[in-house]
Amino acid sequence: MYKAAGIFILGITLWSLPAPEGMEAQAWHLFAIFITTILSVVFRVFSILVASILGLVIAIFTQTLSPEAAFSGFSNNIVLLIVMAFLIAKSVVKSGLGIRIALQLIMRFGKTALGLAYSLLATDLLIAPAFPSNTARSGLLFPIVYSVAKANGSDPELGTEKKLGSYLMFTSMAGIGLSSSLWLTAMAVNPVGAAIVANYGITINFSNWLLAASLPTIVAAVILPWVLLKVYPPTLKITPDAPGYAKEQLGRMGNMSKDEKITLAVFILLIIAWALSDILGLDRTAIAFLGLALLLLTGVYTPADIRKEGEALITMIWFAILFSMSMALYNMGFMNYVGVLIAKEIDGFSEPAAFFLLVFFYVVFHYLFVSQTAHLLALFGVFLFAGVDLGLHVAGLAYMLLFATNYFSVITPQGSSCNVLYISSGYIRVDEVYKYGGLLTLLFFIIYNTIGLGWVVWVFSF
Numbered sequence: 001m002y003k004a005a006g007i008f009i010l011g012i013t014l015w016s017l018p019a020p021e022g023m024e025a026q027a028w029h030l031f032a033i034f035i036t037t038i039l040s041v042v043f044r045v046f047s048i049l050v051a052s053i054l055g056l057v058i059a060i061f062t063q064t065l066s067p068e069a070a071f072s073g074f075s076n077n078i079v080l081l082i083v084m085a086f087l088i089a090k091s092v093v094k095s096g097l098g099i100r101i102a103l104q105l106i107m108r109f110g111k112t113a114l115g116l117a118y119s120l121l122a123t124d125l126l127i128a129p130a131f132p133s134n135t136a137r138s139g140l141l142f143p144i145v146y147s148v149a150k151a152n153g154s155d156p157e158l159g160t161e162k163k164l165g166s167y168l169m170f171t172s173m174a175g176i177g178l179s180s181s182l183w184l185t186a187m188a189v190n191p192v193g194a195a196i197v198a199n200y201g202i203t204i205n206f207s208n209w210l211l212a213a214s215l216p217t218i219v220a221a222v223i224l225p226w227v228l229l230k231v232y233p234p235t236l237k238i239t240p241d242a243p244g245y246a247k248e249q250l251g252r253m254g255n256m257s258k259d260e261k262i263t264l265a266v267f268i269l270l271i272i273a274w275a276l277s278d279i280l281g282l283d284r285t286a287i288a289f290l291g292l293a294l295l296l297l298t299g300v301y302t303p304a305d306i307r308k309e310g311e312a313l314i315t316m317i318w319f320a321i322l323f324s325m326s327m328a329l330y331n332m333g334f335m336n337y338v339g340v341l342i343a344k345e346i347d348g349f350s351e352p353a354a355f356f357l358l359v360f361f362y363v364v365f366h367y368l369f370v371s372q373t374a375h376l377l378a379l380f381g382v383f384l385f386a387g388v389d390l391g392l393h394v395a396g397l398a399y400m401l402l403f404a405t406n407y408f409s410v411i412t413p414q415g416s417s418c419n420v421l422y423i424s425s426g427y428i429r430v431d432e433v434y435k436y437g438g439l440l441t442l443l444f445f446i447i448y449n450t451i452g453l454g455w456v457v458w459v460f461s462f
Contacts, residue, residue, distance in 0.1 A: 003045045011032055031334055036055070041434075052317070069328050076323060078135060091292075091301035092147070094300070095259040097264055101144050112237060113168070114229055120141070120148070121225060124172065129186055134188075135417045137274075142425070151249075152165075156426030166234065171225050173418065177410055185206065189372055197402075204398070212459055213452075220443075270288070270291045319414060319417070322414045323370045338365070343382060356449060362401055363441060370415075372406070372409060383397075393457060395457075408444075411437050415437070
């Protein structure tokens, strides 16, 4: 009760304050609503669904947002892609294909929770260059992680999510940010950033991106599962009998069933189509709809199965609302205004301090964004120009900002569309993402801006 009163008073206070000079009152009022919504989730006053719905209603009733702008997220293709990926993932599990893949992984790497985490992370890092959409990639990885968890008796419906599933889900969710950092083609917005950097006479291509990202990303990937094992541990750490059990279960399953074969064929089709989507000019969300349609037509997945998935609807509602608010803040110029203000304030600092502060504030600002693409488009050019104006190492700053655009995805539940899929599983709580996602983002920030920065400066000195 006291928390709710405190959040309400904070929201009213922020709303009542005059907008900063040069900022529209409407943008300031929307910020007050948005930040109050987020804080009410952080402090567990409301669930993220309740908080986002209340925020939407207040924004419309106060005429801060028009109904059209407020509801725009519900028709956004990214939101729809998340829902499709969620349903396809459940069909992979239902058909038995997910369990078969999970048992294969457990048979080879399943003696420890750490071994499973590394095997899943390595899979992500290896397939990432073929996926220009990290959301699509999460749609491939999620059912595998989900199946591995359930095969080990870790199920949120049974209250055993902490046994293994929560740890593996969080590792995979955070790992997607690292795999997106490693490859130029692993995230749709990476080439956009590279094109902006070209205006400063620096060419970023597939090979030099990989070279620059290799050392810090590998270090971060090695440390990630170990750190989570310490701060977010599974209750099941050692499973010496698991490989033998998995082999026995695979023997009992026998050959692949018809549903498994159909699901595998659809899955391969999706992987190829998503990987070639940019070349063929195919919409990734439409590809996901095609995959679901094929599964429905063949009876692998049914309308009755879809009706059971209430979590997909809940996820779509809160993410769509926060997406709408974040994009409205961006369109009103709020993000750019604060970005320029921060860049000006850093002007008096020494070059090393200015460098780290620019990257740090760029990362922290992602608390206000739902879209990594919108974040880069709004602030990357502003922060890069500020660094150039201060005489900072342009290539080093460019790469640090570009890598941050990927690894800060886990800083909030809505920080990436990939997160939404993992949270919808029931293995990870929203407040845990704020806590441990923030910790991991700080860890990545330190790794990339120490080891990574030194590596990039050395590489580009030749």
